[in-house]
Amino acid sequence: MNLQVSNHELKVANIKITGVSSSSLVLIGDANQIQLFSAFDTPPEALIVGPFVPFSPRG
Amino acid sequence: MPVRSSVVDNIHLTTLLFSSVFNIGDVENISSRANVLAVQHTKQFFFLDEYPFLSFPIFTEPLHFQLGEPGHSVQTFHVNPVIHVGNLSIIGTSASAVIQIGSLVNGVFDSRVKHIRHIENIENVKNMETKNLMPKDV
Numbered sequence: 322m323n324l325q326v327s328n329h330e331l332k333v334a335n336i337k338i339t340g341v342s343s344s345s346l347v348l349i350g351d352a353n354q355i356q357l358f359s360a361f362d363t364p365p366e367a368l369i370v371g372p373f374v375p376f377s378p379r380g
Numbered sequence: 381m382p383v384r385s386s387v388v389d390n391i392h393l394t395t396l397l398f399s400s401v402f403n404i405g406d407v408e409n410i411s412s413r414a415n416v417l418a419v420q421h422t423k424q425f426f427f428l429d430e431y432p433f434l435s436f437p438i439f440t441e442p443l444h445f446q447l448g449e450p451g452h453s454v455q456t457f458h459v460n461p462v463i464h465v466g467n468l469s470i471i472g473t474s475a476s477a478v479i480q481i482g483s484l485v486n487g488v489f490d491s492r493v494k495h496i497r498h499i500e501n502i503e504n505v506k507n508m509e510t511k512n513l514m515p516k517d518v
Contacts (some may be wrong), residue, residue, distance in 0.1 A: 322451070322452050322453070323450065323453045323455075324454045324455070324457075325452065325454075325455045325457070326454065326455070326456045326457065327456075327457045327459055328384065328456065328457065328459060328460065329459045329460050330460045331384075331416070331460070331463045331464065332406065332465075333463075333464070333465045333466065334465040334466040334467070335466055335467045335468065336465060336467065336468045337467075337469045337470070338468075338469065338470040338471070339470075339471050339472070340470075340471060340472045340473070341400070341470060341472070341473040341474070341477040341479065342474045342475060342477060342507070343414045343416065343472075343474065343475040343476065343477070343491035343493055344401045344412045344414045344416070344475065344476045344477065344489040344490055344491035345415065345473075345477045345478075345489065345491075346410075346412075346478050346479075346480065346487060346489055347477075347478070347479045347480065348480045348484060349386045349388060349463060349465055349468070349481045349482075350383070350384065350386045350406070350480060350481065350482045350483040350484060350485070351384055351463075351483045351512045352385045352483065352484040352485070352487065353486060354483070354485070354486045354487070354488075355487045355489075355490045356443075356487065356489065358443050358488075358489065358490045358491065359490075359492075359493075360438050360441065360448045360491070360492045360493070361491075361492045361493045362382075362417040362438055362493070362495060363491075363493075370456070376437045379388060379513070
């Protein structure tokens with residue numbers, strides 16, 4: 322595949338961001354290669370019910 | 381790789397937390413990683429070796445993406461070699477996030493977050509259900 326790109330004027334007045342979390346990227350510029358990986362585990366799957374902390378917790 | 385210049389007139393950043401980076405200038409490589417284990421107990425108790433990262437597969441799981449496929453040819457012409465932004469306003473960044481003004485050759489960002497709620501008895505869960513804090517099928 323042969324791809325030709327012509328970049329003309331790029332002008333942005335305002336960028337308003339509330340939050341940038343866990344290994345995220347805000348980029349004003351060019352990039353050759355970006356790789357993003359994210360894994361998230363949250364309740365109810367990660368809920369433990371009981372009086373004891375397990376010795377070998379689940380993944 | 382020919383790159384463009386980035387021009388930002390105003391930057392307003394309020395909070396940079398947990399190894400976040402704010403960078404002005406070109407960068408060859410960024411390798412950012414965040415491992416987060418958030419544990420909440422009903423009662424206060426703490427151990428020195430509580431919940432080692434290695435006991436959760438989520439933190440050791442290999443990255444699933446592949447490097448760029450070979451055989452592609454991309455030619456970029458910068459007719460106007462400037463990226464212009466008037467105002468950049470960010471309230472907060474956290475956990476190995478990066479704000480970059482300038483070009484980047486290669487960036488690898490890896491985030492793994494594991495939440496644990498340790499609830500003492502099932503009644504607590506039922507109370508949460510009635511307050512619509514939890515799905516009904518728990």
